[in-house]
Amino acid sequence: MNRALNFNAGPAALPEWVLEEAKKTWMDFNHTGMSVMELSHRSKTYDDVHNEAITRLRNLLSIPDNYEVLLLQGGASLQFTMIPMNILTEGKVGAYVLTGSWSQKALKEAEKLGETTVLASSKDSNYTFIPEFDKNTIPENAAYVHITSNNTIYGTEWQDFPEGLTVPLVADMSSDILSRPLNVEQFDLIYAGAQKNLGPSGVTVVIIKKDLLERSSDNLPTMLNYNTHAKSNSLFNTPPTLGIYLLSLVLKWAENVGGVEAIAKINQQKAQLLYDVIDGSDGFYKGHAEKDSRSKMNVTFTLPTDELSKDFLNQAKEAGFVGLNGHRSVGGCRASIYNAVSLENVSQLAEFMKKFQQQVK
Structure with a gap:
């Protein structure tokens, strides 16, 4: 079979090795007589798949123990809402750097939930560059600074990330996570839809500093509270089991090619x-x-x-x-x-x- 020369922006190409490995277990995963997508998410067999994906991600990105790794649904678009809902507390401001359509959409959702400000923008140039911003312009009551690390529509990418901030740094890394070395400790929250570099659509990775979880109010809707998922190891409800299995395979492929x-x-x-x-x-x-x-x-x-x-x-x-x-x-x-x-x-x-x-x- 001839494989397409796939340059899709997302859902995007998956490693052929991953597809072949998944094919081997399609009808019978680990001698269960079932496909991964048929397993109970409460079973020991699936639990191993779930935890293996999290462990591999921790190892590849050197994620410290003081961060939670969550495997959620809803894509990065749901995170546009969950982030301000959980950490844009009363009296605080969400600060955004606009570098394209996705950062604009993130800002739009935050505006519905609290006060926001734009630190820098390249909109006037049709987003041809990543703008610089002066750390001194960050409001004293800023809840966080939000950036989009790579901009799929305009083809721009942060070459270096802001350092020395006194407020949490939040990054949408949906389209370049796992593509280059990353110091996770520069960030307080990283989120990424899987469908570019991590696997198929349907899984969203959230890497969040544990002390940031303290901001999430008990009054939030259960499924939109980060603590719900942190306390249950992302198993509060039925997760996208097949997508998480394929995520784990992609991460194994990344290990095999040298990290x-x-x-x-x-x-x-x-x-x-x-x-x-x-x-x-x-x-x-x-x-x-x-x-x-x-x-x-x-x-x-x-x-x-x-x-x-x-x-x-x-x-x-x-x-x-x-x-x-x-x-x-x-x-x-x-x-x-x-x-x-x-x-x-x-x-x-x-x-x-x-x-x-x-x-x-």
Whole structure:
């Protein structure tokens, strides 16, 4: 079977090894006579799967013991609400850095629940860069500072994270978690939808400092209280068992290929291949992001005309490339090169881009 050259922005490519491993156990997991998705979430067999996923994530990201690892549902979009609901307490302000559509949506939800402020924004430039902000502008009564580490639509990414803050730092890492080394202790809360680098859609990872849990009021709706999930090891209700099993397999694959540092080196090579084509095209391909803000996960670019962009995408589709259309809100082209996208596939895309330019000339 020919596998697609998958550059989808999410749900995204999964490692082939993961799919093959899941296939082996599809009808009979660990001699139970059942698939993982048929197991009781209260069974010892599933409990091992659940805890293995959490342990692997802790090991790969070196998550300290004073952080809880939660496996939730609802995607990052639900976290836009849960974060202010749990930690934006009365008299406090939620401080946001706007770098794209997802940070805007996070802010919009917080505004419904409490007072907010925008520390910095690159909206006026159509989010072509990651803006800097002065730590001295953070309000004294700030509950947290919220950032989005990678912006899938615009192709920008924080190269370095804020340091020395006196308030909790919260980060949406849905599209670049596990793609590069990370000092978890810089953050008080990290959240990520799984469907880019961690597994299939349906699982959301939340890494939260234990002392931050103290802010969650007992009056919150049960399922929207972080303490509910922390106290029950994310087993208060039926979790997405198949998704968590596949998450565990993705994490095992990451271990097998050498961990986050090895993955980061390959990601750097992949991104460099495409940015070299863009930079060497004499303006035929124009990157959306400024060079010092470029994402290693989502390479966004346009061609000289909409007609050429359409022709490029049509020919790419015929050649077997999938998911290269830019987001509907900005147009153009986008190559999402998450961890599971191979260096070989990215190299093929780079060659296709070169040939297409030569063909037009």
